[in-house]
Amino acid sequence: MSDERPTPATPPDEAPRRGPWSSMFRMARPRATRANFFAAALALVLGFALATQVQQTQQQGLEQLREEELVRILDDVSQDAARLGNDARALEATRDRLLSGADTSAEALRAAQERLDTLGILAGTTPAKGPGIELTITDPEKKVTSALLLDALQELRDAGAEAVQIGDVRVVASTYFTDGPGGIEVSGKRVDSPYVIRAIGDSATMASAMDIPGGVNESVRRLGAVSTVEQRDTVDITALHSLEQPQYARPVPGQTGQGN
Amino acid sequence: MIPVLGLIGGILIGLFLQPEVPLWLQPYLPIAVIAALDAVFGAVRAVLDGIFNDKVFVVSFLANVVVAGFIVFLGDQLGVGAQLSTGVVVVLGVRIFSNVASIRRHLFRA
Numbered sequence: 001m002s003d004e005r006p007t008p009a010t011p012p013d014e015a016p017r018r019g020p021w022s023s024m025f026r027m028a029r030p031r032a033t034r035a036n037f038f039a040a041a042l043a044l045v046l047g048f049a050l051a052t053q054v055q056q057t058q059q060q061g062l063e064q065l066r067e068e069e070l071v072r073i074l075d076d077v078s079q080d081a082a083r084l085g086n087d088a089r090a091l092e093a094t095r096d097r098l099l100s101g102a103d104t105s106a107e108a109l110r111a112a113q114e115r116l117d118t119l120g121i122l123a124g125t126t127p128a129k130g131p132g133i134e135l136t137i138t139d140p141e142k143k144v145t146s147a148l149l150l151d152a153l154q155e156l157r158d159a160g161a162e163a164v165q166i167g168d169v170r171v172v173a174s175t176y177f178t179d180g181p182g183g184i185e186v187s188g189k190r191v192d193s194p195y196v197i198r199a200i201g202d203s204a205t206m207a208s209a210m211d212i213p214g215g216v217n218e219s220v221r222r223l224g225a226v227s228t229v230e231q232r233d234t235v236d237i238t239a240l241h242s243l244e245q246p247q248y249a250r251p252v253p254g255q256t257g258q259g260n
Numbered sequence: 261m262i263p264v265l266g267l268i269g270g271i272l273i274g275l276f277l278q279p280e281v282p283l284w285l286q287p288y289l290p291i292a293v294i295a296a297l298d299a300v301f302g303a304v305r306a307v308l309d310g311i312f313n314d315k316v317f318v319v320s321f322l323a324n325v326v327v328a329g330f331i332v333f334l335g336d337q338l339g340v341g342a343q344l345s346t347g348v349v350v351v352l353g354v355r356i357f358s359n360v361a362s363i364r365r366h367l368f369r370a
Contacts, residue, residue: 018368035314040266046296047270
């Protein structure tokens with residue numbers, strides 16, 4: 001405290017400088033002057049106003065804002081609402097697109113699977129089951145020829161057979177019948193008596209097709225063999241035909257029809 | 261000491277009563293409070309400078325409050341109330357800062 005001056009109490013302008021803290025304490029001493037009373041009253045008012053204003057600010061709602069602030073807030077809110085509305089519409093559009101896309105692809109997948117099943121049954125690459133008949137030709141004297149089997153197959157197809165198996169050979173479009181030295185061969189594979197022909201289709205129609213005069217049953221009987229037709233609710237066609245890549249034939253693009 | 265007690269008492273009264281600020285006073289009260297704070301800090305500085313005078317304090321306090329309120333009122337009338345309020349707050353804030361800096365130098369010599 002270099003500027004300390006040992007002066008006694010003097011008017012405020014020339015207050016003794018005994019260090020800032022002591023001057024603070026000296027001023028803090030209660031003095032019963034009118035000015036001090038006023039100062040206290042002002043301080044009271046200030047504290048009151050301060051607390052009031054703080055509380056006012058804390059609980060301030062929209063109703064205490066100025067007009068331009070309200071307008072600004074309204075503008076902000078309107079802009080936000082418009083922006084969010086746009087966002088919501090865009091997102092809804094995306095959602096709809098995704099949903100319909102999912103539907104479309106599921107639909108396409110289902111259609112493709114259906115088509116695959118149909119083609120698989122037609123091409124003989126898929127096992128099949130359903131109502132049908134089982135035609136058994138017992139021919140111990142080996143009188144039955146491949147032509148008879150071919151006739152029987154043709155009759156079955158005419159009667160609406162959808163999948164046919166002879167012995168353990170699946171009958172497809174390229175199936176052929178030959179008379180080999182030891183017996184009948186179907187697509188190069190030997191089949192022996194009893195010949196079991198299983199066909200899926202309308203069992204009643206196919207059974208009656210076998211029975212028509214001059215038909216399969218009669219031809220078989222004439223040869224001295226025995227044929228039995230059994231209608232079943234479920235016929236299992238388990239033999240499979242293995243596809244070979246066509247060597248010469250090529251599909252023509254853009255001309256695929258909904259083939260039946 | 262008595263003014264300090266008054267300040268604390270006023271704050272307590274305000275906290276307990278929780279009065280509603282009348283509508284006509286609402287634009288002026290914050291500015292008035294800041295102006296009064298400026299006067300208070302100026303008074304403390306004057307104490308430390310050794311030139312404090314009770315009467316000066318009372319007059320400057322009231323004058324600060326009235327002038328600040330008047331400036332805000334004028335600004336509202338002229339349509340620049342918000343800007344002028346900001347200006348007043350800035351000026352008073354600067355004054356409070358410089359006063360506090362002076363007090364700090366006195367008390368802590370730093």
